[in-house]
Amino acid sequence: MNEFLIFDMDDTIFETKSIGEEPVKPILDKFEHLLIHRFGTELAKEIVAKLWKYPFDVIADTYKFDEYQNSEFARLVNENEYNLKVQPFEDFNLVKNLKQEKVLVTTGFSKLQNAKIQHLGLEKEFNKIYIDDILDPKRIFKKGIFKNILLDKNIKPEFVYIVGDNPHSELKAGFELGLNTIQVAKFGQKRSEYANYYISNFKELIPILAVK
Ligand SMILES: [Mg+2]
Numbered sequence: 001m002n003e004f005l006i007f008d009m010d011d012t013i014f015e016t017k018s019i020g021e022e023p024v025k026p027i028l029d030k031f032e033h034l035l036i037h038r039f040g041t042e043l044a045k046e047i048v049a050k051l052w053k054y055p056f057d058v059i060a061d062t063y064k065f066d067e068y069q070n071s072e073f074a075r076l077v078n079e080n081e082y083n084l085k086v087q088p089f090e091d092f093n094l095v096k097n098l099k100q101e102k103v104l105v106t107t108g109f110s111k112l113q114n115a116k117i118q119h120l121g122l123e124k125e126f127n128k129i130y131i132d133d134i135l136d137p138k139r140i141f142k143k144g145i146f147k148n149i150l151l152d153k154n155i156k157p158e159f160v161y162i163v164g165d166n167p168h169s170e171l172k173a174g175f176e177l178g179l180n181t182i183q184v185a186k187f188g189q190k191r192s193e194y195a196n197y198y199i200s201n202f203k204e205l206i207p208i209l210a211v212k
Contacts, residue, residue: 008164009106027076074135082115091202107132143173167192
């Protein structure tokens with residue numbers, strides 16, 4: 001029972017898309033107005049369409065958003081009130097019953113991520129929750145957070161399991177740090193080269209954790 005589990009949240013514990021458009025639409029509508037000044041009507045519309053599909057930092061990088069655009073977006077995210085109707089995947093109940101120490105490490109905007117955590121009732125399920133805030137100027141990314149956890153807890157990498165869906169985020173970071181990586185493919189995603197294990201249901205965690 002020495003295993004230490006680090007979970008991702010979006011598309012690992014619940015389906016991110018299930019939030020729906022309504023709670024975040026006011027942010028993107030206002031942001032589109034702001035983008036028009038720099039990019040014009042057509043391109044602003046195109047950028048906002050991409051913001052619906054891809055993470056903010058990826059789009060900010062592609063279109064070279066400046067400090068003003070980044071900080072205004074953060075302001076809109078922080079001012080918005082989130083009334084979310086979200087639920088964990090059904091098999092998350094199995095995770096609740098695992099006896100191992102569990103922490104949550106999630107990337108996004110703090111206020112929105114906190115709203116998800118609260119509406120999903122996750123505070124009581126994890127020993128600690130870390131948010132990798134996209135707009136934090138001192139951002140250390142998930143990899144930095146994982147490293148700090150290893151140091152703080154003084155645990156050997158072989159006992160740490162990263163459970164998540166994103167090959168470019170937690171799975172890559174965990175793999176590079178020599179941690180065990182478990183890819184959760186709820187939607188039939190293809191297996192990542194950074195995944196030591198590949199599951200679609202949390203019941204598959206039990207035999208994996210029973211190995212050691
Ligand atoms: Mg995810």
